[in-house]
Amino acid sequence: MLSAVDLAAIWLTLKLATVTTAILLIVGTPIAWWLAGTRSRFKVLIGALVALPLVLPPSVIGFYLLITLGPHGPVGQLTQWLGWGILPFTFAGLVVASALYSLPFVVQPLQQAFEAIGPRPLEVAATLRASPWDSFFTVVVPLAKPGFITAAILGFAHTVGEFGVVLMIGGNIPEKTRVVSVQIYDHVEALEYAEAHTLAGGMLLFSFLVLLALYSRKGRNAWT
Amino acid sequence: MTADEAIHARFCVSWPGFTFDVDLDLPGHGVTALFGHSGSGKTTLLRCLAGLERRSIGSLRFKGEVWQDSERGLFRPTHQRPLGYVFQEASLFAHLSVQQNLDYGRKRVSHAHPVSLQHAVELLGIGHLLDRMPERLSGGERQRVAIARALATSPALLLMDEPLAALDLKRKNEILPYLERLHDELDIPVCYVSHSPDEVARLADHIVLLSEGRVVAAGGLRETLARLDLPTAFTEDAGVVIESVVADHDQIYHLTRLDFAGGNVVVARRPEPVGRRLRFRVHARDISLTLTRAEGTSIINRLPATVIEIATADTPAHVLVRLDAGGTPLIARITRRSLDHLEVAPGKLLWAQIKAVALLA
Numbered sequence: 237m238l239s240a241v242d243l244a245a246i247w248l249t250l251k252l253a254t255v256t257t258a259i260l261l262i263v264g265t266p267i268a269w270w271l272a273g274t275r276s277r278f279k280v281l282i283g284a285l286v287a288l289p290l291v292l293p294p295s296v297i298g299f300y301l302l303i304t305l306g307p308h309g310p311v312g313q314l315t316q317w318l319g320w321g322i323l324p325f326t327f328a329g330l331v332v333a334s335a336l337y338s339l340p341f342v343v344q345p346l347q348q349a350f351e352a353i354g355p356r357p358l359e360v361a362a363t364l365r366a367s368p369w370d371s372f373f374t375v376v377v378p379l380a381k382p383g384f385i386t387a388a389i390l391g392f393a394h395t396v397g398e399f400g401v402v403l404m405i406g407g408n409i410p411e412k413t414r415v416v417s418v419q420i421y422d423h424v425e426a427l428e429y430a431e432a433h434t435l436a437g438g439m440l441l442f443s444f445l446v447l448l449a450l451y452s453r454k455g456r457n458a459w460t
Numbered sequence: 461m462t463a464d465e466a467i468h469a470r471f472c473v474s475w476p477g478f479t480f481d482v483d484l485d486l487p488g489h490g491v492t493a494l495f496g497h498s499g500s501g502k503t504t505l506l507r508c509l510a511g512l513e514r515r516s517i518g519s520l521r522f523k524g525e526v527w528q529d530s531e532r533g534l535f536r537p538t539h540q541r542p543l544g545y546v547f548q549e550a551s552l553f554a555h556l557s558v559q560q561n562l563d564y565g566r567k568r569v570s571h572a573h574p575v576s577l578q579h580a581v582e583l584l585g586i587g588h589l590l591d592r593m594p595e596r597l598s599g600g601e602r603q604r605v606a607i608a609r610a611l612a613t614s615p616a617l618l619l620m621d622e623p624l625a626a627l628d629l630k631r632k633n634e635i636l637p638y639l640e641r642l643h644d645e646l647d648i649p650v651c652y653v654s655h656s657p658d659e660v661a662r663l664a665d666h667i668v669l670l671s672e673g674r675v676v677a678a679g680g681l682r683e684t685l686a687r688l689d690l691p692t693a694f695t696e697d698a699g700v701v702i703e704s705v706v707a708d709h710d711q712i713y714h715l716t717r718l719d720f721a722g723g724n725v726v727v728a729r730r731p732e733p734v735g736r737r738l739r740f741r742v743h744a745r746d747i748s749l750t751l752t753r754a755e756g757t758s759i760i761n762r763l764p765a766t767v768i769e770i771a772t773a774d775t776p777a778h779v780l781v782r783l784d785a786g787g788t789p790l791i792a793r794i795t796r797r798s799l800d801h802l803e804v805a806p807g808k809l810l811w812a813q814i815k816a817v818a819l820l821a
Contacts, residue, residue, distance in 0.1 A: 362511075363565075
């Protein structure tokens with residue numbers, strides 16, 4: 237029912253979403269922690285920058301990334317100088333673009349979770365001899381667990397669902413940058429409606445299940 | 461007490477509209493009450509002692525160890541200070557059971573345990589709660605666990621920020637006996653923030669009175685409360701605390717005699733056995749003065765006392781009279797008219813009639 241090309245696209249999509257989510261949790265946690273705790277006047281600025289992908293058309297993000305990461309862009313020149321080549325139209329380029337595109341979906345739930353915890357549990361931990369790093373991993377992370385799970389689910393799902401940015405920065409190279417959403421586009425272009433139906437239906441089901449999982453979590457007690 | 465046994469603290473912190481500026485020596489033993497109205501800086505002082513107020517400028521020396529010296533850029537972070545802190549509201553880690561909460565601090569302390577976890581659990585009567593999650597505890601139980609958790613780290617200094625404030629009277633009365641046991645059984649200096657005069661009178665040995673971010677008075681509880689030069693905010697509730705011993709029970713009239721230096725008082729029958737120490741408080745407004753030992757009065761508690769000094773009270777109609785009853789200080793709040801009628805002056809011998817006694821147990 238699924239062709240080898242379709243399976244390759246699904247595999248690539250899952251790989252991209254997994255790598256992107258892992259990177260976002262590592263990069264997004266300190267950003268969210270800083271945003272939750274800071275009184276800096278740059279908080280608003282950084283918060284707005286992080287939220288930009290929520291409102292910008294994916295083609296705009298893709299366009300600027302293409303220029304920045306391209307052979308004449310500043311990042312492109314850096315990656316060439318480092319001997320990494322240029323990122324657009326590679327899997328690595330897709331990861332960078334996806335991470336930027338899905339950043340707010342990871343940072344915002346984490347920030348909300350950290351803000352809900354507040355400074356008090358950290359003060360309590362400090363009076364019980366826990367160093368800041370110690371208390372972050374033994375108090376903040378467990379208390380923010382629901383936030384981490386929400387962030388991971390949203391980051392993963394949103395990366396699976398992207399199309400515009402991928403098309404701009406990744407092109408449409410089988411097994412390298414051709415993800416499911418692009419593959420559906422190709423099927424429709426080629427009037428292969430049956431194949432498009434299979435993949436599109438799968439995406440619909442996947443997205444629905446993800447949201448179902450997310451909302452049923454929110455109804456539950458956060459600690460259990 | 462040698463200088464090294466004490467706690468020397470000097471802090472200055474400013475927020476818009478509030479400046480906290482204190483310089484005081486706290487004793488290295490017993491319970492010191494930090495007393496004052498809300499916004500007086502009690503909690504700020506406690507947080508400065510704990511190192512939770514990073515913006516505070518000043519110095520702190522705890523029994524010879526420097527914990528903070530802003531001039532030399534020294535600041536020992538909270539987690540490196542051997543202290544226990546009990547917060548005003550429940551502060552248990554919600555993701556850990558009672559046992560895990562107790563273990564959290566204890567596991568991070570390397571030195572020997574003069575106060576074992578076992579002792580703390582027994583002292584606070586929480587042995588039956590160890591497997592519970594914090595959300596399944598009552599407010600009083602949570603505070604008892606929080607106190608035990610602080611004690612389990614064998615702190616050299618125990619800081620308590622109104623640990624009873626969030627509790628109703630019933631819960632307060634449930635915890636107070638544990639705090640008294642703490643006071644009697646542990647040799648740790650305790651700083652206890654409170655705005656309840658009765659709590660202070662019941663638990664404290666020393667007192668620091670704070671008002672608008674400054675220290676108004678500090679010293680031994682009895683001497684400090686018997687001072688007349690405190691700001692009006694404190695004199696409207698003026699009174700003394702007297703340490704007594706249960707001396708005798710009168711079975712016929714259901715009365716109990718309490719002896720103290722310089723005399724005794726008789727109160728309604730107490731459950732405590734003869735020989736038990738009992739603190740009570742006498743409000744200045746509950747003492748009246750007579751020139752002679754009045755007969756034909758329903759007031760049974762009359763003590764001969766010498767006038768020491770006279771000071772203004774909270775209203776222009778009243779004055780505060782400090783008396784000495786055989787070594788026990790008393791304060792009477794009488795009208796200015798009575799002062800003139802009775803010709804009250806320092807050195808004069810009078811009879812103090814005590815209308816009511818507030819027992820603190």
